[in-house]
Amino acid sequence: MIPGGIVTSPSNEANREPAQSSTTRMSAERVTLTVNGQRHQLEVAPWTTLLDLLRETLALTGTKKGCDHGQCGACTVLVDGVRINSCLTLAVMRDGAEVTTIEGVADEGGLHPLQRAFIERDAFQCGYCTPGQICSALGLIRENRAKSADDLRELMSGNLCRCGAYPNILAALGDVMGIDTEAQAAAPKDAAP
Amino acid sequence: MNQFSYLRVRSVEDAVRGVHGHPSAAFIAGGTNLVDLMKEHVARPSQLVDITRLALREIEPTDSGGLRIGALVSNSQVAYDSMIEQRYPLLSRAILAGASAQLRNMATTGGNLLQRTRCYYFYDVGTPCNKREPGSGCSAIHGQNRIHAILGASEHCIATHPSDMCVALAALEATVLVTGPAGDRAIPLADFHRLPGSEPERDSNLQPGELVTAVELPATGFAQHYTYLKLRDRASYAFALVSVAAALALEDGKVRTARIALGGVAHKPWRDLEAEQLLIGQEPSRQAFQRSAELIVRDARGHAHNRFKIELARRAVVRALEQASAIGQPS
Numbered sequence: 001m002i003p004g005g006i007v008t009s010p011s012n013e014a015n016r017e018p019a020q021s022s023t024t025r026m027s028a029e030r031v032t033l034t035v036n037g038q039r040h041q042l043e044v045a046p047w048t049t050l051l052d053l054l055r056e057t058l059a060l061t062g063t064k065k066g067c068d069h070g071q072c073g074a075c076t077v078l079v080d081g082v083r084i085n086s087c088l089t090l091a092v093m094r095d096g097a098e099v100t101t102i103e104g105v106a107d108e109g110g111l112h113p114l115q116r117a118f119i120e121r122d123a124f125q126c127g128y129c130t131p132g133q134i135c136s137a138l139g140l141i142r143e144n145r146a147k148s149a150d151d152l153r154e155l156m157s158g159n160l161c162r163c164g165a166y167p168n169i170l171a172a173l174g175d176v177m178g179i180d181t182e183a184q185a186a187a188p189k190d191a192a193p
Numbered sequence: 194m195n196q197f198s199y200l201r202v203r204s205v206e207d208a209v210r211g212v213h214g215h216p217s218a219a220f221i222a223g224g225t226n227l228v229d230l231m232k233e234h235v236a237r238p239s240q241l242v243d244i245t246r247l248a249l250r251e252i253e254p255t256d257s258g259g260l261r262i263g264a265l266v267s268n269s270q271v272a273y274d275s276m277i278e279q280r281y282p283l284l285s286r287a288i289l290a291g292a293s294a295q296l297r298n299m300a301t302t303g304g305n306l307l308q309r310t311r312c313y314y315f316y317d318v319g320t321p322c323n324k325r326e327p328g329s330g331c332s333a334i335h336g337q338n339r340i341h342a343i344l345g346a347s348e349h350c351i352a353t354h355p356s357d358m359c360v361a362l363a364a365l366e367a368t369v370l371v372t373g374p375a376g377d378r379a380i381p382l383a384d385f386h387r388l389p390g391s392e393p394e395r396d397s398n399l400q401p402g403e404l405v406t407a408v409e410l411p412a413t414g415f416a417q418h419y420t421y422l423k424l425r426d427r428a429s430y431a432f433a434l435v436s437v438a439a440a441l442a443l444e445d446g447k448v449r450t451a452r453i454a455l456g457g458v459a460h461k462p463w464r465d466l467e468a469e470q471l472l473i474g475q476e477p478s479r480q481a482f483q484r485s486a487e488l489i490v491r492d493a494r495g496h497a498h499n500r501f502k503i504e505l506a507r508r509a510v511v512r513a514l515e516q517a518s519a520i521g522q523p524s
Contacts (some may be wrong), residue, residue, distance in 0.1 A: 027198070046199035068232065073293065085299065090224060090228060136295065139294070143269075143294070157430040
């Protein structure tokens with residue numbers, strides 16, 4: 001684990017910014033984050049996203065940068081138990097929060113049931129979206145709103161998979177949540193309600 | 194992203210002070226739109242005022258029998274709140290029709306009101322855009338305009354407001370509560386957002402330094418007869434091409450109150466009071482709904498790629514009203 005230090009330009013994005021003179025330089029902010037159970041005290045430039053902090057400062061590269069605009073879900077992590085897009089989250093705003101990334105999902109007992117289900121169901125090809133898919137599914141289970149395969153599809157729509165492994169991702173979630181995802185697909189529903 | 198100073202505030206007064214007198218300062222809460230706009234260099238605030246620690250996270254009853262939703266209540270919390278689900282299911286459905294679960298967990302009620310258009314040119318700093326850079330011109334009018342407005346647009350801007358939540362709030366006749374340097378005021382939702390006119394850079398009628406603190410719902414929630422119909426390019430996680438929030442109160446088989454709000458068609462949630470009035474006292478029927486829909490699109494104007502929206506809006510209104518009144522309901 002890399003200890004927290006002064007972080008002025010943690011990301012490629014920040015590196016592209018023009019250097020500013022010391023008189024106009026914006027100050028780093030002190031932030032405490034507990035990531036996968038480990039407490040970190042960091043100094044963070046305010047424009048650092050949580051995603052860049054995790055990957056560049058804490059070297060937790062399991063969380064992926066896909067679109068960097070909240071459209072693909074590859075950067076999904078849990079903050080205080082709630083799934084969010086870490087690419088659209090400024091780290092400084094999450095001072096005091098508990099963050100769970102894919103690196104914190106397994107425990108000493110081995111892989112999390114979701115991780116095992118992804119392997120058993122072959123729920124990935126390239127694997128790039130998988131950490132986000134699993135963190136998103138963890139959040140979804142906690143939200144306790146999905147009761148059917150259609151619900152799972154809808155509530156996982158924020159996680160794209162360019163390999164198109166959706167049927168197997170759905171099956172893996174269904175296995176863990178006790179939802180039958182392989183029954184005959186329902187006829188298209190008319191719009192709500 | 195540009196560099197900026199960061200101010201975390203603990204009171205509404207400090208929040209207003211943090212932005213007032215700083216023309217390029219901005220409030221930040223969920224960040225789902227603002228951080229994205231900053232990455233694209235569309236928004237370049239000199240100071241961000243973090244309001245997430247303010248005590249604006251409650252949903253509570255009002256004296257007039259409605260509900261007050263704090264500005265920092267997340268979109269997920271509103272959609273899944275048991276009082277909202279039971280009394281204002283239209284609002285719940287509209288919110289759940291928008292964005293993704295992750296974004297709804299982050300996005301706040303106040304921020305949803307203030308999200309900016311997803312016009313491609315507004316996001317592309319390499320192109321002229323009157324909303325982003327007043328006076329530079331509108332690239333959409335003669336460019337790609339499939340997702341753009343058919344109602345209430347101007348020669349300066351044909352952008353649409355992207356929110357689903359606001360379409361339901363328009364139909365429900367919600368009120369936006371704000372605090373600013375000049376004190377508190379309540380703004381009816383219909384007057385909160387603006388049509389572009391000659392000042393498309395102004396999305397809303399908020400004054401500089403004003404902070405949204407809550408949204409109030411009136412007592413009537415139309416929980417019996419409502420529909421949020423959203424038509425888009427994919428089944429989930431896409432902005433509306435056309436959406437319709439329809440809410441009816443029926444009495445003795447006739448329409449007592451009708452509310453119809455459209456999303457995806459204008460610079461603000463679109464209501465047509467004449468079209469609603471036309472239904473009062475009528476028995477719900479396809480013919481009556483068609484007359485109402487006809488009125489709504491009577492002044493609609495399409496551009497090269499979005500003319501289909503006029504017919505789509507007409508049919509969506511009829512279908513939404515049929516579903517809301519339970520005539521022609523498939524189940």
